Amino acid sequence: MSICGPILGDVADRVRGAANKRPRYDPDRLLEVAVQQFILRGYEATSMAQLGKAAGLGKSSIYHHFASKEAILHRALSRALDALFAVLEEEQARLGPPPARLEHLLRRTVEVLVDELPYVTLLLRVRGNSRTELWALERRRHFDREVAELVAATASTGGLRQGLEPGLGARLLLGMVNSISEWYRPGGPLSAADLARMAASVGLHGISGAARAGAAGARGAKID
Amino acid sequence: MSICGPILGDVADRVRGAANKRPRYDPDRLLEVAVQQFILRGYEATSMAQLGKAAGLGKSSIYHHFASKEAILHRALSRALDALFAVLEEEQARLGPPPARLEHLLRRTVEVLVDELPYVTLLLRVRGNSRTELWALERRRHFDREVAELVAATASTGGLRQGLEPGLGARLLLGMVNSISEWYRPGGPLSAADLARMAASVGLHGISGAARAGAAGARGAKID
DNA sequence: TCCTTTCCCGACCGGTCGTTCGGTTCCCAT
DNA sequence: ATGGGAACCGAACGACCGGTCGGGAAAGGA
Structure with missing residues (x-):
């Protein structure tokens, strides 16, 4: 259970352990979250900050896994x-x-x-x-x-x-x-x-x- | 003939006279240009400045005909x-x-x-x-x-x-x-x-x- | 001619965008 | 235990966003 993710039972929850550990992503899992957001609000209308929040991350952390928004x-x-x-x-x-x-x-x-x-x-x-x-x-x-x-x-x-x-x-x-x-x-x-x-x-x-x-x-x- | 419009034979050209007069719009004609742009680049990805340029206007002029982007x-x-x-x-x-x-x-x-x-x-x-x-x-x-x-x-x-x-x-x-x-x-x-x-x-x-x-x-x- | 209305402009506002960067925290192999 | 790389963070960047404002040019009726 978490209050962080915007949707219950999200990937963001699955990616942290049973306890409330810090989320640890690899590109593929992050991709799953990102695509979900892109579909929900549209690619252009989705900001990196929103992507980060949906994943339980800061927006700057995304750039550790992807070179740019377009790369995602x-x-x-x-x-x-x-x-x-x-x-x-x-x-x-x-x-x-x-x-x-x-x-x-x-x-x-x-x-x-x-x-x-x-x-x-x-x-x-x-x-x-x-x-x-x-x-x-x-x-x-x-x-x-x-x-x-x-x-x-x-x-x-x-x-x-x-x-x-x-x-x-x-x-x-x-x-x-x-x-x-x-x-x-x-x-x-x-x-x-x-x-x-x-x-x-x-x-x-x-x-x-x-x-x-x-x-x-x-x-x-x-x-x- | 004009170099202003991004596409030849555009509404932007039709709306000014045969000579290079200043373009004069009514909401419906402007709507035509705007929708064309929305389809071309997507609604979110289209800025008011781009709308203006496509119509041969400054972006502030759009607000004379429509209250907001969403109103369009x-x-x-x-x-x-x-x-x-x-x-x-x-x-x-x-x-x-x-x-x-x-x-x-x-x-x-x-x-x-x-x-x-x-x-x-x-x-x-x-x-x-x-x-x-x-x-x-x-x-x-x-x-x-x-x-x-x-x-x-x-x-x-x-x-x-x-x-x-x-x-x-x-x-x-x-x-x-x-x-x-x-x-x-x-x-x-x-x-x-x-x-x-x-x-x-x-x-x-x-x-x-x-x-x-x-x-x-x-x-x-x-x-x- | 003059005045009013319509239409358009450039400058500017606060805010948000994608992206960068220096530094911190965590995990794991040694 | 400790060194090092992987993962993450907040602050800050310049650019651009939608929208506002005061003023000027064009059209039209008198």
Whole structure:
């Protein structure tokens, strides 16, 4: 128990021992606290002093573990991006018929999103304000493009609905999947695997099959 | 032609005459410039000085038109929310069988999103940092809940796929629709009406009909 | 022409930002 | 027990933040 941390049961409490010892951090644990704050108030709106307080530290102590505020962000975004790109390397995402590969990719993306929820959430909110954010944005675009190419490959097997440009389909698919980070909270009644299966299924079913309501001609939404 | 505005053909240029007269603003035009900047760099990361420069004004001049930085945000968010809630009042969203009402609601939501793109985009990025943002967040939740109730009504007519909780369906639907603000740019080859028709069709088709890949039991995602 | 209103400006305020620095406290291997 | 590195602290830095203020230029009606 402590009165220091702003939220009960926080990392700040876990990091000190059972007694009220002085908190001792390593970069990864501090990262956890920092990302939590970044998500809560936004990166720009979070001050180093707030980061320190949330961790039970003075703000100058942060600089013992990270070179700068931006370095914290970089590490967090890197973690999210690495986890996402690892999915692209998985066998089932690289071999087999495109529709099955796309299904696997979407399902695993959701699972990673849930698994690394804070880090991916932070990634999805990046807007390109600093060099670090621009770098993350570009890496993320690479990922999106791979998904788009897989959707295009699925389309060329006839798996896409009439009039739906593959680029648009990919965007809608990714938008749906990414939006999960805005409401999903671990510990709820919905398991990550079930959510992933369902989201992938809903998404794929949405962009495939016969059109119900016709959209005359919807063309030209390439992932750039 | 001017060297003042950061982007060519900006509102800052349009607002002065053909000659290089002094810019004269009214709140609405200034709002347009401000929202553009808020989207570009984020609300917190945008300073009043930057707002002024983007408008071709000194930062103190902003306060002639708006009481505070937060007042600018409030006006922008209000514009987006009013446009969205107006859709809920439309006849076709209130009368008829639930599936048709849902289709209309989704389609019109996309059209409003595109129509008021900067303002809705700003709304969708709000995280609840100030009283204004909390207010906007709550109004937005009301809108989401109305959509969720319509999805639930659609479900009770048997229009929802097996195992898909209406709350989860609504979230996925809204996530897909809202994500359009992250990539759609007016002037592209895709008209707002076509996009709206296609997005609504993809979304509805995704959450309805028979399941392809089974998700054992996916339950419990209520819109709060 | 003159006066009023609208609009805009530069200088300035207190406060907070990210960051630096010299020094203190703690843990642990020796 | 003791030396040394890792972890942490408070004070202070210059820069910049949102906001205020008194005054000047432009527009418009008389």
